[in-house]
Amino acid sequence: GAVVSQHPSWVICKSGTSVKIECRSLDFQATTMFWYRQFPKQSLMLMATSNEGSKATYEQGVEKDKFLINHASLTLSTLTVTSAHPEDSSFYICSAQEGVVTDTQYFGPGTRLTVL
Amino acid sequence: DQQVKQNSPSLSVQEGRISILNCDYTNSMFDYFLWYKKYPAEGPTFLISISSIKDKNEDGRFTVFLNKSAKHLSLHIVPSQPGDSAVYFCAATRTGTASKLTFGTGTRLQVTL
Numbered sequence: 001g002a003v004v005s006q007h008p009s010w011v012i013c014k015s016g017t018s019v020k021i022e023c024r025s026l027d028f029q030a031t032t033m034f035w036y037r038q039f040p041k042q043s044l045m046l047m048a049t050s051n052e053g054s055k056a057t058y059e060q061g062v063e064k065d066k067f068l069i070n071h072a073s074l075t076l077s078t079l080t081v082t083s084a085h086p087e088d089s090s091f092y093i094c095s096a097q098e099g100v101v102t103d104t105q106y107f108g109p110g111t112r113l114t115v116l
Numbered sequence: 117d118q119q120v121k122q123n124s125p126s127l128s129v130q131e132g133r134i135s136i137l138n139c140d141y142t143n144s145m146f147d148y149f150l151w152y153k154k155y156p157a158e159g160p161t162f163l164i165s166i167s168s169i170k171d172k173n174e175d176g177r178f179t180v181f182l183n184k185s186a187k188h189l190s191l192h193i194v195p196s197q198p199g200d201s202a203v204y205f206c207a208a209t210r211t212g213t214a215s216k217l218t219f220g221t222g223t224r225l226q227v228t229l
Contacts, residue, residue, distance in 0.1 A: 004159070032215065043118075043219040044160070044205065093159050097215055105215060107152075107159030 002028050004096045006108035013084055014116055020080045021111045023094030029074035030096035034105065035067070038091045050077050084115040119143045120208050122220035129227055135193040137223050139206035142187065146208035150217070151180060151191045154203045163204075164191070196227045 003026040013019050023033055032051050036044040048064075050056040050071035058064045066088075068080040077096075081088055091112050095105040121140045129135045139149075147168040152160035166173040166180045166189065173180050179192045193200055203224045207217040 006159075009157075034215075034217075043120075043221045044217075046216055046218075049216060091157075095159070104162050104165075105217065106162070109159045110157065112157065 002026075002096070002098065002104075002106040004030075004094065004106045004108040006092075006094055006111050008111060009109060010112040010114075012114045012116065015085055016083055018080055018082045019084055019113060020078055021092055021094075021113075023077045023079070023096065023108050025075045025096040025098075025106070028096075028098045030077075030098060031074070032097045033071055033077040034095045034097070035069060035077075035079050036093045036095070038093060038110075044093060047079075081113065084113070086115045089113055089115045118221070119146075120206060120218050120220040122204075122206060122223045124223050125221070126224040126226070129196045129225065131198055131227055131229050132195045135191075135196045135200065135225055135227070137191040137193075137204050137206075137225065139189045139191075139220050140187055141189075141208050143208070143210075143218075144187070145210045146218070147211055148209050149180070149182060149189050150207045150209075151178075152205045152207060152219075153200075154205060154222070156203075160205060193225075196225075198227050198229065201225055201227045 007022045035047045038044045047062045048056045048058045056069035071077040093110040095107045150165040151163040154160040164178045182189045203222045205222045206220045
């Protein structure tokens with residue numbers, strides 16, 4: 001099956017710093033990539049949808065200036081958490097989709113972010 | 117507003133028996149449903165999906181049933197195996213919405229020997 005990687009798998013940073021998380025589709029070209037976050041014992045919440053070469057579409061309540069998403073190529077999307085605070089600590093998961101509309105999303109392994 | 121609900125946070129089943137995981141949704145616009153399996157500290161893995169034009173889809177040991185009138189779907193795993201122990205999420209989407217998935221809260225399945 002299709003493989004999606006994320007880097008890093010975990011990161012600990014100080015409050016006020018910025019952290020970049022990479023999401024790569026390894027064996028297919030991803031038309032669309034999605035970013036989710038998951039708090040402990042809760043569901044995955046969609047943060048934003050990004051299409052290669054265009055601006056990301058953010059879900060209601062997600063600050064686009066805080067969570068910068070770049071989808072520069074068909075195999076790479078990055079999420080940058082700017083000026084991170086402890087409440088940003090979470091499990092961030094990306095997914096990638098090759099085609100359009102209801103095509104299967106393949107998920108990355110996730111990145112555990114801890115902000116001290 | 118939780119549009120997709122999995123009311124059982126956990127389920128324990130003996131190996132070899134059937135596991136039934138349930139999911140309810142409130143948004144009648146959803147017309148495509150998926151089940152994902154997730155291990156701790158890993159991303160979800162796609163298991164099986166169903167379109168609203170069907171009421172059943174089968175793939176090996178996994179079968180998903182959809183009852184549109186009740187806004188309810190279920191995942192049956194038979195026979196259950198210890199390797200099936202994981203958290204199962206149902207997800208729903210509306211075709212034409214760029215595949216935005218709305219996830220349920222998950223059910224932790226434990227298959228015992």
